[in-house]
Amino acid sequence: MDKILVIDDSAVQAEFLSSVLKHDYDITVCQTAVEGLRAAKDGGFSLILLDVIMPDMDGFTMLKELKSTELTKHIPVILLTSLADEQYEEKGLLMGAVDYVAKPFSPVIIKARVNTQIQLYHYQTEFRQQAMIDGLTGIANRRCYEGASITKWREAVRFGLPFSVCMFDIDKFKLYNDTFGHPAGDQVIANVAKTVSSYLQRSTDLFARYGGEEFVAVFVGNDGESAFSFMKTIRQAVEDLHIPHNSPASPWVTVSVGGITLVPKAGDDYNTYLKLADAMLYDAKRFGRNQVVWSNAGKEQWREKPGESK
16 A cells, blocks of 8 residues: 655644545655655655645745755655645646645645646656666666665765675687677676575675676675675685686676775775776786676775685
8 A cells, every 4th residue: 555644734734635535545644844854765665745835834835855865856746735836836846846825725626636646656666676676687787877866875974884896707708709709798797696696695786787798796784705705705606607608718607896995084085996996806817707806995806716616
């Protein structure tokens, strides 16, 4: 059942809305803007019904706050008000409200408008999700990664947590394509992605296709040594798929991995450390491929010895 948040300082008005909608939706009522903002950020709502005139914060100010916050910016908001002036309606719609309903309103009209916006919300949510998924592998795509990685970076800064970023590359992939053909190459990319993603299942993990045969992973909480060990396990899991490869370096498809772990601080630049992870990947290839090279905040480097995990 979809959840709707009603924010209205009038207990009578809130109860009326709840009675009209409660048979079809899960209704939460808040009677102050502060309480409503807190609930909106915590709740997973499909729609917000927001009164424009409230004593602690007017609806337009609250709408601006909702639309500027990552957790709530995609939740549709219907403004409810006795201000039946066109300039107020225009203001609300320009600020991001999906509808503007003047009081008093009939139960039939409010139910119809709510139903329309709930359906649109589901359609738009599905569209956004599809736009963030790589079609070949089913994992996050580059666009999703670019937004989610920064969010995780900021969380690590805020809570002082270890943050790891690493780059994966399928070894000698051009040779594989030239030998077995592009459809087989696509299948290899999909199989590698499936194997790696099976290890990166925590809510703090992010694994995405960066481009071509290259992937990127971000995860929070592991120190440098445990992150290095974790990536060695994943690298070995790919080799253990035993996908035949006509390469002088290995009879099987393998990956090289480069990464870095640090505890980021305010003012640190994420892209600086992404470049360092890419440099570690370059070293893994330079040292012979099919291995992990890891750095601990750029101060210490670990390199997997040939045959170490086999």
